[in-house]
Amino acid sequence: MTFQPSTYAVTHVVTDDDTAAAVASGDLAVLATPRLLAWLEEASCGAVGLDAANTSVSARVELEHLAPSPVGAEVTATATVVHRDGRLIRFQVVAHDARGTVLAKGEAQRIVVDRERFLSQVPEPGVGD
Template sequence: MTHTVGDADTAAALGSGDLPVLATPRALAWLEAATCAALDLDDSRTSVGTRVEVEHIAASPVGATITATADLVHEDGRLLRFRVAAHDGHGTLVAHGEVRRVVVDRTRFLERVPRP
């Protein structure tokens, strides 16, 4: 998945710092979106994130193009582990790590969510 860093994607905009560079929470969201895009589940199922271990190792300015990738590296029943990476348009590694997801029945999962 490819994204362009905009003003709304910066650390200053998201409150994770005060610089106009790609925010770690946005990089993580893009990496998680790549894991979701890598799945082919029927409409009754979805996946939920359960663990994230990501290093954000390079700054990216507004206007930078970031490509987020996810490779399924382990599957154990409903548990899925993805190796994730984000590179900028110059090929520089911006972030990398692992995201774990669990496949769930959409309806049953939502039925168990407490109501306010």
């Protein structure tokens, strides 16, 4: 398993599809926490740096969503590897808007898994129901 500890960032512009009202996590036209979390997960995936035989799965996320973001806001989600222990990778995650306002911060954990072995454990839909 090859690790490339790093910081990785993604930038998105909040659209109507990213709002709390659109994803049913509230009724306001501001960035939804689930969408913000997805962007932070995207950044953590980018920071992992694994070979093709391995991937990582989300294990735990602790997130404080501190400030609202309107439609049209530019949001940068950043994940930094802060700890590695075998298959466990822990990240510091933070999101900022274009003005530098901290929108969210927290910690995420991912577990490195063998891609084929993991997929072999996924049940077929309808089997065993």
